[in-house]
Amino acid sequence: GQNIDQPTEMTATEGAIVQINCTYQTSGFNGLFWYQQHAGEAPTFLSYNVLDGLEEKGRFSSFLSRSKGYSYLLLKELQMKDSASYLCAVRKGSSGSARQLTFGSGTQLTVLP
Amino acid sequence: KAGVTQTPRYLIKTRGQQVTLSCSPISGHRSVSWYQQTPGQGLQFLFEYFSETQRNKGNFPGRFSGRQFSNSRSEMNVSTLELGDSALYLCASSGTAQETQYFGPGTRLLVL
Numbered sequence: 596g597q598n599i600d601q602p603t604e605m606t607a608t609e610g611a612i613v614q615i616n617c618t619y620q621t622s623g624f625n626g627l628f629w630y631q632q633h634a635g636e637a638p639t640f641l642s643y644n645v646l647d648g649l650e651e652k653g654r655f656s657s658f659l660s661r662s663k664g665y666s667y668l669l670l671k672e673l674q675m676k677d678s679a680s681y682l683c684a685v686r687k688g689s690s691g692s693a694r695q696l697t698f699g700s701g702t703q704l705t706v707l708p
Numbered sequence: 709k710a711g712v713t714q715t716p717r718y719l720i721k722t723r724g725q726q727v728t729l730s731c732s733p734i735s736g737h738r739s740v741s742w743y744q745q746t747p748g749q750g751l752q753f754l755f756e757y758f759s760e761t762q763r764n765k766g767n768f769p770g771r772f773s774g775r776q777f778s779n780s781r782s783e784m785n786v787s788t789l790e791l792g793d794s795a796l797y798l799c800a801s802s803g804t805a806q807e808t809q810y811f812g813p814g815t816r817l818l819v820l
Contacts, residue, residue, distance in 0.1 A: 637798055637811040695764050696809060698751040
């Protein structure tokens with residue numbers, strides 16, 4: 596099976612930087628995704644990593660270390676609207692075959708003024 | 709490009725009834741996955757359809773079923789509803805670029 600761990604809650608101040616960690620254990624790893632979900636809304640895709648290293652996209656960056664089973668999402672210049680749940684999801688399965696995303700429980704981030 | 713759409717958005721049913729939810733993927737996307745989201749269990753994978761075939765299935769009872777049509781639209785059905793089936797049901801579609809899954813707004817089901 597798969598085990599994905601991420602902190603339940605985090606709090607940070609507007610304008611600051613926050614790092615949300617995600618650790619996973621899985622076989623057949625084929626990518627790690629980060630999604631943002633505001634209360635009552637659907638998850639929105641943020642980033643994707645399949646190779647080791649850092650992927651940067653504006654204020655958001657995501658890092659992956661496959662050997663350590665570890666990823667983090669870095670949010671810079673925090674804004675109030677960044678208050679949301681951040682979901683780490685691991686995909687397993689090879690190209691062209693059945694794919695499945697397994698989600699962590701999510702990290703509820705609260706940004707304070 | 710229009711996003712993933714789901715109908716209905718809200719639904720109230722009673723125990724024992726059955727329900728059918730619909731999902732229309734992003735144009736050109738052939739893979740549709742369904743998830744159940746509850747406060748206690750989080751987001752859990754139900755099943756995935758690709759070109760009208762179920763490719764993968766999560767750990768849910770047989771009361772949960774689905775299908776996909778030739779235009780990639782998908783439906784999921786839950787029979788003999790139980791109180792514990794109350795949840796947000798999310799559909800996600802993916803194409804070929806990284807096969808990132810894009811979620812629809814969800815159908816919020818309440819079973820009384």
